[in-house]
Amino acid sequence: MAKKVAIVTDSTAYIPEEWIKKYHVKIAPAVVIWDGEELRDLFDILPNDFFKRLSSSSTMPTTSQPSPAAVKACYEELVGEGYDILGIYVSSKLSGTLASAEQAKSMMPNANIMHLDTLAVSMGAGWAIMMAGEAALAGKSLAECHATASEAIKHVGVYITPDTLEFLHRGGRIGGAQRFLGTALSLKPLLYLHEGRLEPLERVRTRKKALARLAELVVEQIKGKSPVYVAAIHANAAEEAQELLNLVTSAVPANQTLITFVSPAVGTHTGPGTVGIAFMAGYGGK
Structure with missing residues (x-):
């Protein structure tokens, strides 16, 4: 009989509490570093407080990936409870979180641990976590849960429109959208995750048009597929x-929808002001 499987992820997924x-x-x-203070993402600082502070702060925060010690602490607790562990993490092309997890795993040679690089972020990773969680509840083995999440992530897409590219540029996460810099401030960028990085799609003239066009692009990707899961992130x-x-x-009718903040990190x-859609479409269906 397979051992029970628990999932470890990082705070950037920001999955619902009930999950x-x-x-x-x-x-x-992850860690948000602000005015010399280290704040654990979603533990020491929550989205409402974070964005209120960000809107009026004269200083800007930076971030750091979870430390190997923080990941190891999660692993040790679960191993002590008799679990095999599936680590499902933010894109390795946006964060060093997976590297921290690999270090933690190397310090626990007797534990049964597998990792998945989602090449996604936020609820893009979240939908894979949900599917792996369902597999674990059904009594599937660690390898089967990993295979489930790996397949699910192939059906995931993340599309966003930030209010400005300033923050992505400053944090070094701007990717191919670099070419949108220096354009008229009134133009709103549309970006998507491609092979784990944020890449540019289009620019449109107003915020309202940005939302409408982003919706059109998402619908193009999910139309005719089922089941459909859609999260609006903001x-x-x-x-x-x-x-x-x-x-x-x-x-496009959806089997499940939700609205969630992005995490402070x-x-x-x-x-x-960033809004977006993270979807999973056609996994386990057509």
């Missing part, structure tokens, strides 16, 4: 996230 409980997920927090822009979700789901790099 954390249901799937027995442990969170290794950096202190809940009303626009709801509007974006409505635009998508009015065109992600918000440090996207900046306030």
Whole structure:
């Protein structure tokens, strides 16, 4: 009989609280560094407080990946409870989190641990966590849960429109969208995750047009597929996230939807006002 499987992820996934409980997920927090203070993402600082402070702060935060020690602490607790461990992490092309996890794993040679680089962020990784969690609840082995998450991530897409590219540029996460810098401030960029990096799609003239066009691009990707799971993600822009979700789901019915903040560690790099869609479409269906 296979040992029970627990999932470890990092705070940038920012999955719903009920999933954390249901799937027995442990969170290794990224670190937000602000005015010399180290704050554990989602533990010491939450999105509401973070974005309020960011909007009025004269200093800007930076981030650091979870330390190997922080990941190891999660692993040790779960091994002590008799679990095999599946680590599902933010894209290795955006963060060094997976490297920290690999170091933690190397310090625990007797533990049964597998890792997955989602090449995604936020609920892009979250949907893979959900599917792996369901497999674990069904009694699947560690290898089977890993295979489930690996397949799920092939059906995931993440599309965003930041209010400005300033934060992505400052944090070094701008990728190919570098070529959008220096254009008129009124132009709103549309970006997507491609092979683990943020890449440019288009620029449009107004925020309203950006939301409409982003919805169109997402619908193009998910139309005709089922099942469909859609999360609207936002950096202190809940009303626009709801509007974006409505635009998508009015065109393509979804099996499950949710709206969630991006975590402070992600918000440090996207900046306030960012909205987007993270979807999973066609996994286990057509």
